[in-house]
Amino acid sequence: MKSAFKKRESRSGYFFTLPTLLIVFSLIIYPLGYAIFISMQRTNLISEWKFVGARYYAELLTDAEFLNSLKISLTFAFFVVVGNFVVGLLLAVILNQNLKFATTFKIILMLPWLLPEVVVALIWKWLFNPTYGLINYILNTIGLIDSDVSWFDSSTSALAGVIFVATWKGYPIVMIMMLAGMKNIPAERYEAAAIDGATRLQQFRHITIPGLRPIFLVTCILETAWWFKHFTVIWLMTSGGPAGATKVVSISIYQQAFGDFNFGKAAAESVIILAILLAASYFYSRAIRNDND
């Protein structure tokens, strides 16, 4: 009797989880499995299918150009994430001071996040244009430069330029998350610290930062994954140039697939990126778990 009930209960358990399983399978497992399948084929996705095994993986792991694009992606993601944290945290601290018109400032500061990436990239591309861009015009007018500067003609300035624009686009989400985290830190802690004679800086160091730690970690995972595989802003501003100086791994994948029409190799690159991001997420989640312990 008891066992019949258990069986029925377990059947209904499967039944209730079935929709979720189907969604997870069709939206996550199947595309991932298909990408791995394609990565082992030489294919144009229409008429040519030839199994090549792990050939593309072996090629990529020794391909200097691919490894360089991984390095550029890491550099780009690192500086954008750090930039977003510095700017986002600074602005969150300012907005947390119960200023007048704080809501208005919040809305204004959120604007870059609300703008589509395409619009952001085109606006900044125009601003940075050496002949008719506003930045050169202003610098010329105030006498800081005497000839037009080509901001995206050198490797360093091109990478710095796209990092700057990505930071401008990305800081608001960090700012809002930090602000939400700050609101959750009990005011009593600050009051007690003030009674004990702690300065504002000491309060920030010993109360705010530790209080924000869980948010730091979650934001860090999201931001790293987001910017590591970023494409739009860089593609529209530099197309990966000059001479590959801003060719992040997502641009390499795109060019492999739609320039070279080597979909197998492009899929192999994507799978490698997936593995890197999974490893990063694992370490981050371990860090969160240790933190909670």
Add this chain to the structure above:
Amino acid sequence: MRATKRKFIAVASATLVAVSGTISLNSASAAITPSFCPRFTGTLTVLSTVILEKPDGLVEQEIADKFMKACPKTKIKFIGVPANDLVTKLTAMAIGGNVPDMYASDAVNTVKMAALNIPLELRAALGQDYIDGFAKENVGEMTIGGKIYSAPWFSIPTAILYRTDLFAKAGVKPPKTFEEFITVCKALTKDTDGDGKIDQYGWAMVGTDNGSGQGRFNTIARNMGAVDVGKDSSGKWVTQIDSPGWKAALKLYKDAVDVGCVPPGQFQTGYPEASVQIGKGQAAMMITGPHTIGVALTANPAAKGKLAGAPIPSVAGVPATTSLNQSGYAIARKSKHRAAAIAYLKFVLNKENQLRINDVTYRIPSRLDAQADPQVNSEMSQGFVKAGEGRVFSNPQISWYNSIAILSSPAYQAAIKGDKTIDQIAKEQAEKARKIIADNG
């Protein structure tokens, strides 16, 4: 009763008159429906690169509107795609199984799509008589193994587009050698208003990492005597990317930037930006096709009559070469509206419409009847017509050609940057080309 009868007759007669009126009106409207109109009622989808350009797109829309006015049952719906993204977009559409009824197709794209069995064979669809009405060189690039997969619409032979007024002011003539090219480029670079800042440059170089830059560089390299990929005497695919000619083309790009005769920001200067620079007189010459005349005039109508074309120089022993850079329309083999697509295609290609697009955009028509019209050989475009009449280089008909063509843009950007030597760059790109050939050839 009589009144009722009379009323009935009156109503009946009125109805008859009305009906016969309708019949005659219908027959009248049937009579004015042109014979070229398809019987198809619905929407024909056309993937176009021209439709996004200005003023070119306005003319294409105007031609479609004329067709829709004459054949109101058929609607033409354009999907716009930038020319540099055509292959990408079309490949994605082909993979997704949603290729439009008609799509823009250049010579490279035609080969690629034919390999995927996407286009309809047009010799049978259009008829041999109609095919004979195309210029031979044009239709030749769209023919693979005797089968025609795209109907050429126009060509834009690559040459030097230059500002005659700025050349006259500087006292120089279009360069005939590449050494002269740099000298002329320098002579045209000036501070015209005396404010201490250069505001006019010699060469509007397209230095972007895309098809616009690659096509122009590859044409220059051919005139230096190097092809990116071709067959050797034994019929094997080989590359000349590390040959002296290809290196000389890289050096030309580097030298021009180093002597300061290229507007700053050359890596962000794509086709649209360079065309505007020519139109506004910020640069005096550009490697391009006659279609840039229309774009330049849109940017600055005052430049009318001040633009002309001249062939690209070539090194000693190499005949001056150009590429037709033509574009046409292909019809999808799986299109359910094949007859309507053929009707629309023939309408676009009729003499009147060929001359209309030539009039506004200076693109050179592909049909012989339109080519014979004196309008085509106007003062501004005759240099391009002349270039097109010379030695025409057609890209090899290999579906993987694009993989080789894209090797040039990182190379000229690297040469200009100067972090590596030209020998190093050429060696690296040649190795990549040889790997592609080994994988495909």
